[in-house]
Amino acid sequence: MTTVDPTFASCALPRVETERVTLGHGSGGQLSAELLRDVLLPALGAGSALAARAGQPDGGVLEDAAVLDVAGVTLVTSTDAFVVSPLFFPGGDIGTLAVHGTVNDLAMMGATPLALTVAYIIEEGFPLDDLRRIIASVGSAAAAAGVPVVTGDTKVVPRGAADGIFVTTSGIGRRLPAARVSAAFARPGDAVLVSGPIGAHGTTVLSAREALGFEADIASDTRPLHRLVQAMVERRGGDIHVMRDPTRGGVASALNEIAAASGVGVEIDETALPVPPLVAAACDLLGLDPLHVANEGCLIAVVAPEAADEILAVMRSRPESRHATRLGDVVAGHPGRVVMRTLLGSTRLVDMLVGEQLPRIC
Amino acid sequence: MTTVDPTFASCALPRVETERVTLGHGSGGQLSAELLRDVLLPALGAGSALAARAGQPDGGVLEDAAVLDVAGVTLVTSTDAFVVSPLFFPGGDIGTLAVHGTVNDLAMMGATPLALTVAYIIEEGFPLDDLRRIIASVGSAAAAAGVPVVTGDTKVVPRGAADGIFVTTSGIGRRLPAARVSAAFARPGDAVLVSGPIGAHGTTVLSAREALGFEADIASDTRPLHRLVQAMVERRGGDIHVMRDPTRGGVASALNEIAAASGVGVEIDETALPVPPLVAAACDLLGLDPLHVANEGCLIAVVAPEAADEILAVMRSRPESRHATRLGDVVAGHPGRVVMRTLLGSTRLVDMLVGEQLPRIC
Known part of the structure; x- marks a missing residue:
C-alpha cells in the first residue's frame, strides 16, 4: 500500500512566485539570448517571415x-x-x-x-x-x-x-552591393579579425561611474565604423562572411553568437588579444574579463583565409583600425563553442556572459 | 556724478539657478514646440538639409x-x-x-x-x-x-x-504615389475634417490611472489609420493637403501647428465637435478641455472644399471612421490662429496647451 504525504505532493505544484525581469536580461549575454528566444521572437512571427523573404x-x-x-x-x-x-x-x-x-x-x-x-x-x-x-x-x-x-x-x-x-x-x-554578411555565414578555415583594442568602453564607464580613478587615463573607444566597413567591403566584399561589433556582452558574446548561428567552432589565441595594459590592469582590479566588457568602436570580421592579409592591410591603413589584428580561426570541431588557446598552451572555453556584469554600460 | 550701487548691479548678472526640464516640455503643447525650436532643431542642421532635399x-x-x-x-x-x-x-x-x-x-x-x-x-x-x-x-x-x-x-x-x-x-x-501632404499645405477655403470622436484616449488613461470610475464605460480609441489613409489618398490624393493625428496636445495642438506651418487661420464649430457624452462628462469633472486631450485613433484632414463631401463619404464607408465629420474651415484671416465659433454664437481662441495637462498619456 502506498500513502502520499500531502506536504510532499504540494511541492510538485507550480511555483506561484512571480517571475521578474533581472538585470541579466539586458546584459547582452545568455539571459538576453533566452529572453529573445523564449519571449520576444515567438510573439513576432510576422517579422521573421518578412526578413526571411529578404x-x-x-x-x-x-x-x-x-x-x-x-x-x-x-x-x-x-x-x-x-x-x-x-x-x-x-x-x-x-x-x-x-x-x-x-x-x-x-x-x-x-x-x-x-x-x-x-x-x-x-x-x-x-x-x-x-x-x-x-x-x-x-x-x-x-x-x-x-x-x-x-x-x-x-x-x-x-x-x-x-x-x-x-x-x-x-x-x-x-x-552595399558587394556586402554578403550574416552571423550565419562563418565557415571552417575562416580567419577571425578584430579592428582594434578591446575592453576600453566598459572599463571607462564603470570607472567613471564608481570614480575609481582609471578614467583619468583610459577613454571609451566610441566611434563610427561605417567608413571602415565600406573600405573593407569595396576591397573584398565577397570574402567577408560576418561582421559584428562586440558591444554588450563583449567579444565573448559576439563570437558565441557567430559560432551558434553558423554551426561552427571558433578558436582564438590569448596572445593575440589586444587588451591595452591600462585596461587589463583595470579589469584585473575590478574582477572583469576583458572578453566580456563592452566595446563601442571596434568590429570583428570573419573572412575567407586567403583574403585575411589583404583585409587586415585595408584595416590597418585607416586611423580607426590601425591596430587591427588576427584573433584566431573558425574550425569545424566543437560547433557552437568558442575556445581560447591560453598563454600556458592549454585551452579554455570562452562562454557567454551569464547574468549581468555591468549594468547601464551603453 | 553717477554712483553704481553694487547690490543693484549684481541683479543684472545672469541667473545662476539651473534651468530644468519640466513635464510641460513633453506635453506636445507650447513648451514642447519651444524645446524643439530652441534646443533640438539648432543642433540638427544636417537633418533639415537632407529632408529639404527630399x-x-x-x-x-x-x-x-x-x-x-x-x-x-x-x-x-x-x-x-x-x-x-x-x-x-x-x-x-x-x-x-x-x-x-x-x-x-x-x-x-x-x-x-x-x-x-x-x-x-x-x-x-x-x-x-x-x-x-x-x-x-x-x-x-x-x-x-x-x-x-x-x-x-x-x-x-x-x-x-x-x-x-x-x-x-x-x-x-x-x-503613396498620389500623396502630397504637409502641415504647410493648408489653403484658405479648405475644409477641416475629423475622422471620429475625440477625447477618449486621454480621458480613459487618466481615469484608469486615478481609478476614477469612467474607465468602466469609456475606452481608448487606439487603432491603426493607414488603411483609411490609403482609401482617402487613392480616391482624392491631390485634394488632401494636410493629415495629422491629434495625439499629445490634442486637436488644439494639431490645428495650431497646421495654422502656423501653413500661415493660415482655422475656424472650427463647437457644434461640430464630436465629443461623446461620457467623454464630455469626464472632461467636465476633471477640468479638461476635450480639444487638449490626446487621441490615438482619429485623424484630421485638411482638404480642398470641392473634394470634402467625397472624402467624407470615403471615410464614413470605413469602420474606423464611420462618424467622420466636418469640423470647420481654413480662412485667410488671423494667420497662425485657431478660433472656435461657440454654441452661443461668439468666438474664442483655441490655444495650444501651455505646460502639461496630462503627463504619461502615451
Whole structure:
C-alpha cells in the first residue's frame, strides 16, 4: 500500500512566485539570448517571415539589424536604446554613443547609413544645460559620421520615473552591393579579425561611474565604423562572411553568437588579444574579463583565409583600425563553442556572459 | 556724478539657478514646440538639409515623420517613445499604442507602413508576465496592421531607474504615389475634417490611472489609420493637403501647428465637435478641455472644399471612421490662429496647451 504525504505532493505544484525581469536580461549575454528566444521572437512571427523573404537565413531578428527589400532597393534598419550611466564619460557621452551605436549596427550588416531618428525620454527636473550638451553631441556625432538626424520625439516623465535621460536611436541604411554578411555565414578555415583594442568602453564607464580613478587615463573607444566597413567591403566584399561589433556582452558574446548561428567552432589565441595594459590592469582590479566588457568602436570580421592579409592591410591603413589584428580561426570541431588557446598552451572555453556584469554600460 | 550701487548691479548678472526640464516640455503643447525650436532643431542642421532635399518645405523635422529619397524610392520614417501610465488600460496597452502610434505617424505623411522596430527599456523586477503580455500586444497589433516588427533592442535598468517599462517604436514606410501632404499645405477655403470622436484616449488613461470610475464605460480609441489613409489618398490624393493625428496636445495642438506651418487661420464649430457624452462628462469633472486631450485613433484632414463631401463619404464607408465629420474651415484671416465659433454664437481662441495637462498619456 502506498500513502502520499500531502506536504510532499504540494511541492510538485507550480511555483506561484512571480517571475521578474533581472538585470541579466539586458546584459547582452545568455539571459538576453533566452529572453529573445523564449519571449520576444515567438510573439513576432510576422517579422521573421518578412526578413526571411529578404534573404536572411536566420529570419533577421537575431542580427543587430534587419534587411528589407523595398522596390528593388535593399535597406537595412536597426534600433538601440541607450541607458548608459554616467551620461558623460571620457571619450564620449550618451549622445555620441547613441549615434555611433546605430551607425555601427547598420554598418555591421554591410550598409551605408542614410538617416537616423532619435527619441528622448527625459526625467522631469533634468538640467536643460545637460540636455543641450547631449543634443549637441548627437548633432556633432551625426554630422561627423555624415548621417543626418531626420526626425525625433521627446517625452518627459515625472521625477523618479526615469534616471535622467534615455536615448533611443533608429537608423536606415542601404546595403552595399558587394556586402554578403550574416552571423550565419562563418565557415571552417575562416580567419577571425578584430579592428582594434578591446575592453576600453566598459572599463571607462564603470570607472567613471564608481570614480575609481582609471578614467583619468583610459577613454571609451566610441566611434563610427561605417567608413571602415565600406573600405573593407569595396576591397573584398565577397570574402567577408560576418561582421559584428562586440558591444554588450563583449567579444565573448559576439563570437558565441557567430559560432551558434553558423554551426561552427571558433578558436582564438590569448596572445593575440589586444587588451591595452591600462585596461587589463583595470579589469584585473575590478574582477572583469576583458572578453566580456563592452566595446563601442571596434568590429570583428570573419573572412575567407586567403583574403585575411589583404583585409587586415585595408584595416590597418585607416586611423580607426590601425591596430587591427588576427584573433584566431573558425574550425569545424566543437560547433557552437568558442575556445581560447591560453598563454600556458592549454585551452579554455570562452562562454557567454551569464547574468549581468555591468549594468547601464551603453 | 553717477554712483553704481553694487547690490543693484549684481541683479543684472545672469541667473545662476539651473534651468530644468519640466513635464510641460513633453506635453506636445507650447513648451514642447519651444524645446524643439530652441534646443533640438539648432543642433540638427544636417537633418533639415537632407529632408529639404527630399522636398519637405519646412525641413521635415516639424512633421511627425521625415521623407527620404533613396534611389528613386520615397521613404518615410518616424519614431516615438511611449511612457504611458498605467501600462494597461481599457482599449489597449503600451504595446498596442506603440504600434499604432508609429503606424499612424507614417500614415499621416501619406505612407504605407512597411516595417517597425521596437526598443524596450525595462526596470529590474518588472513582472515577466506583464512583459509577455505587452510583447504579445505588440505582435498582435503589428500583425493586425499587416506591418512586421523586423528588429528590436532590450535594455534593463536597475530598480528605481525607470518606472516599469518604456517602449520606443520606429517605422519605415513608402509614400503613396498620389500623396502630397504637409502641415504647410493648408489653403484658405479648405475644409477641416475629423475622422471620429475625440477625447477618449486621454480621458480613459487618466481615469484608469486615478481609478476614477469612467474607465468602466469609456475606452481608448487606439487603432491603426493607414488603411483609411490609403482609401482617402487613392480616391482624392491631390485634394488632401494636410493629415495629422491629434495625439499629445490634442486637436488644439494639431490645428495650431497646421495654422502656423501653413500661415493660415482655422475656424472650427463647437457644434461640430464630436465629443461623446461620457467623454464630455469626464472632461467636465476633471477640468479638461476635450480639444487638449490626446487621441490615438482619429485623424484630421485638411482638404480642398470641392473634394470634402467625397472624402467624407470615403471615410464614413470605413469602420474606423464611420462618424467622420466636418469640423470647420481654413480662412485667410488671423494667420497662425485657431478660433472656435461657440454654441452661443461668439468666438474664442483655441490655444495650444501651455505646460502639461496630462503627463504619461502615451
